[in-house]
Amino acid sequence: MSTYESYVTQYGQVEKIDAFAYLKDLEDNPQEPRKHGKVVLVTADTPLKASRGEGKTTTTIALIDALRARGVDAAAVLRQPSMGITAAGSKGGASGGGKASLTHPELIDWGLCGEMAAIAAAQNLLVAFAEKAVDDGRIDTILLPRVSETPSRSLRQIAVDRGKGNVPERMVLTPTCELMQIVVLSRSMEEIARRVSEIVAGTLDGKPVVFGDFIDLWRITNILTDAVKPALTETKQGSPVYVHCGPFANVSIGIPSLVSVELACARHDVVIVEAGYGTDAGAQKWLDIAAREFGAQWPAAAVVVTRASTWRDDPSLRWRYPFHINRLEGLGLASFPLINLWEGEDDQVPQLREQAADLGFRNPIVGNLFRDGGDALSDQLDAFIDAIHTSGDAVASESSESHRGMDTLDDVRWIIRSAYGVPPERVVLREGFEQSLQAARELCASLGKRLEDMAVVAVKSPATMTDDDHASEQDRTVTLKKVEVHAGAGLVQVNLTSSLTTPMPKIV
DSSP: OOOGGGEEEETTEEEEEHHHHHHHHHHHOSSSOOOEEEEEEEEOOOOOOTTTTHHHHHHHHHHHHHHHHOOOOEEEOOOOOOOOHHTTSSSSOSSEEEEEEBSOHHHHHHHTTHHHHHHHHHHHHHHHHHHHHHHSSSSSSEEEEEESSSSGGGEHHHHHHOOSSSSEEEEEEEEHHHHHHHHHHHHHHHOOOOOOEEEEEEEETEEEEEGTTOTTTTTHHTTTTTTTEEEEEEEOOOHHHHHHHHOTTTTTTSSOHHHHHHHHHHHHHHHEEEOOOSSIIIHHHIIIIIHHOOOOOOOSSSEEEEOOHHHHGGGGGGGGGHHHHHHHTTTTTTTEEEEHHHHHHHHGHHHHHHHHHTTTTOOOOOEEEHHHHHTTGGGGGGGHHHHHHHSSSSOOOHHSOOTSOOOOOHHHHHIIIIIIOOOOGGGGTTHHHHHHHHHHHHHHHHHOOOGGEEEEEEETTOOOOSSSSTSOOOOEEEEEEEEEEETTTTTEEEEESOOOOOOOOOOO
């Protein structure tokens, strides 16, 4: 057994940790000292606009700074953001802000930890292999999309001239691609190689062909050698922060890699995990995919971030924040409302607390985290710390039992009822959806797999939970649009409401 330091290498201004090897050695040597940290999920209200964050990263950073000031060994695990959305200016970076930020935010915001670029290079190389396979007569269609990190309207639909006719291809954002999902969910390089071999490259005479049939997998795994290692940086206050993979919980799984969280839990007592967008997106996917289907830790508590204006000022949308809090509480999660104040809102705190009490919330945690960082929270965390320490392993049975083997459409309806509050009878199937679902079933059958054994990824708008969130409760619907199989990742993506997986059509 080597020391922890032997798994660490310097990567520019951050450290990279070989989490695969470190965790394997801990498993093989159970006598070695390690911690068994508890996970706390930081999620959020559904934002009024897709491009406006509620402040999950700022909250995550302020929380660990505050906990450490209280003597708790806390760390955070953040997702590597998409450089495309940061560069396009449609939202701020994903490294916190003001006093609650990282020491080197540019490394995170601009993808300089390396995995985003490496994953993009590896997936695009797979597509290049697929193009060569067309030339060699191994396949006649290409199903794996290219990826890009930067916005480009022209790349949303492309066709490659093969001399004997064009071969249509697609391009999606790097965080949404199947290879990113594989890295997020895998616990060893061997697992990554196996999953990559099961990615569908394309078809030949209508039958799917996987990459394992015609490429040397080491070409891909070598590209990912450093990309699979979480980065370690710190906050301005010196608190440890691990960063790895996984943005865009609306159109992908939107969570950090499972090994980055397991690494942090082996080294710290409390691990604050950031899940993407709202509770209906990142938290839903942590609970229903990472924890239920891939063995990630069930959270000990949750913090649901909002802005005062988001949960209070639009009468037709006020239902969303209480829905999120009550849903998580109903799953046995101690869920703490956190109101992240804008400048000039301090005088609203008494009214906000009164409204929270009227709604039956736990006493909310309130502060201007950009301005005050962890100092705004440290004296408000008694109940939060108690909840973490007293939490057991009990999980609501409806959520803890695997859905493997459940009919895929029933699974989607279950998610919609649980996470969005829309009953099965108001789930609408758009014209062509049933054909798309049948085609997905047939593709899986051709691969010797079952669609029902794949975890469902809901692909949706980050700013809505239903077709029309302004509608009254009895009139809300969710429309299912199409199905896409990610056989290597073991996921089936189901598009609902509005969603965008391709490079952004405009710079905002």
